[in-house]
Amino acid sequence: MTELPGVVVTGVSGRMGQMLVREILASDRLKLAGALERSGHDWVGRDLGECMGGAALGVLVSDDPLEAFARAQAVIDFTAPAATVAFAELAAQARAVHVIGTTGLSADDLAKIHTAGRHAVIVRAGNMSLGVNLLTKVTRQVAAALDEDWDIEIVEAHHNKKVDAPSGTALMLGEAAAEGRGVELDAVSDRGRDGITGARKRGDIGFHAIRGGDVVGEHEVIFASAGERIVIKHIASDRALFARGALKAALWGQGKAPGEYDMLDVLGLN
Numbered sequence: 086m087t088e089l090p091g092v093v094v095t096g097v098s099g100r101m102g103q104m105l106v107r108e109i110l111a112s113d114r115l116k117l118a119g120a121l122e123r124s125g126h127d128w129v130g131r132d133l134g135e136c137m138g139g140a141a142l143g144v145l146v147s148d149d150p151l152e153a154f155a156r157a158q159a160v161i162d163f164t165a166p167a168a169t170v171a172f173a174e175l176a177a178q179a180r181a182v183h184v185i186g187t188t189g190l191s192a193d194d195l196a197k198i199h200t201a202g203r204h205a206v207i208v209r210a211g212n213m214s215l216g217v218n219l220l221t222k223v224t225r226q227v228a229a230a231l232d233e234d235w236d237i238e239i240v241e242a243h244h245n246k247k248v249d250a251p252s253g254t255a256l257m258l259g260e261a262a263a264e265g266r267g268v269e270l271d272a273v274s275d276r277g278r279d280g281i282t283g284a285r286k287r288g289d290i291g292f293h294a295i296r297g298g299d300v301v302g303e304h305e306v307i308f309a310s311a312g313e314r315i316v317i318k319h320i321a322s323d324r325a326l327f328a329r330g331a332l333k334a335a336l337w338g339q340g341k342a343p344g345e346y347d348m349l350d351v352l353g354l355n
């Protein structure tokens with residue numbers, strides 16, 4: 086019998102970290118090879134299962150990525166930009182598939198991740214769900230079919246603990262709309278209007294972020310013109326959705342050539 090690919094989960098105490106552990110333990114195609122938290126975190130050195138409020142799993146939470154990645158075929162990483170950039174370099178050294186769900190990455194962060202992708206497989210997406218990735222395709226098509234008489238606005242809603250805005254998904258949808266229109270998103274992006282802003286600039290793509298309660302993630306792309314509006318919406322009601330997408334990416338990446346990929350590649354939508 087062949088060995089199942091082993092996965093290390095980073096940021097294991099986080100909302101997504103714990104969800105990923107549950108999905109890996111339930112999977113018959115992947116096994117848990119390690120769990121990481123940052124140095125000083127009170128889970129480090131303790132049994133992961135007990136930290137999560139259940140039975141012991143025999144997996145100790147570690148703060149040593151180098152040692153953990155050396156034993157893994159994949160690293161699934163939903164943490165924070167600084168951590169993800171550091172993990173990208175270490176995962177590439179270990180030749181482990183690095184699945185990145187972290188959002189809020191700067192251009193500089195993305196350049197460093199791109200460099201790591203020369204040596205290993207990286208799958209990165211601001212949203213790992215089938216629905217949102219399909220929505221990016223639809224958004225690109227609709228934007229390409231309409232001219233600038235149609236104003237594009239992207240509205241997203243998330244829970245009150247989210248630290249970045251616009252969401253990674255909103256930016257994916259914005260990129261798709263800009264590509265459809267044949268423009269650079271940076272040149273037309275208008276984020277969070279406030280005060281005497283003047284009339285809307287023709288061709289802009291607007292972004293708006295709502296934060297409240299326990300909203301998992303909702304995204305709306307609005308195409309508005311004189312007399313009519315097209316609204317395309319995605320609602321995520323369970324974080325397990327993102328975790329399952331990440332597991333799919335970790336499996337898909339096994340044996341692929343080094344490089345940067347996204348969920349459209351994984352889902353066969355490219």
Ligand SMILES: NC(=O)C1=CN([C@@H]2O[C@H](COP(=O)(O)OP(=O)(O)OC[C@H]3O[C@@H](n4cnc5c(N)ncnc54)[C@H](OP(=O)(O)O)[C@@H]3O)[C@@H](O)[C@H]2O)C=CC1
Pocket residue numbers: 095096097098099100101102122123126163164165167168185186187188189210211212213214253327
């Ligand atoms: N692509 C997708 O489909 C999705 C992406 N996300 C993204 O995933 C990320 C995490 O989300 P969520 O789980 O809700 O956030 P949480 O804050 O619940 O979890 C983040 C985890 O990462 C850890 N962490 C942060 N910084 C570091 C560091 N420098 N070194 C090691 N560990 C670190 C945190 O530890 P500590 O508590 O000690 O800070 C925490 O355990 C966000 O960027 C979010 O936008 C979320 C859902 C879906």
Ligand SMILES: O=C(O)C1=N[C@H](C(=O)O)C[C@H](O)C1
Pocket residue numbers: 188211212243247251252253254255301302303
């Ligand atoms: O932080 C979250 O929770 C989420 N983040 C991702 C994003 O920034 O788009 C994906 C999802 O919407 C949940």
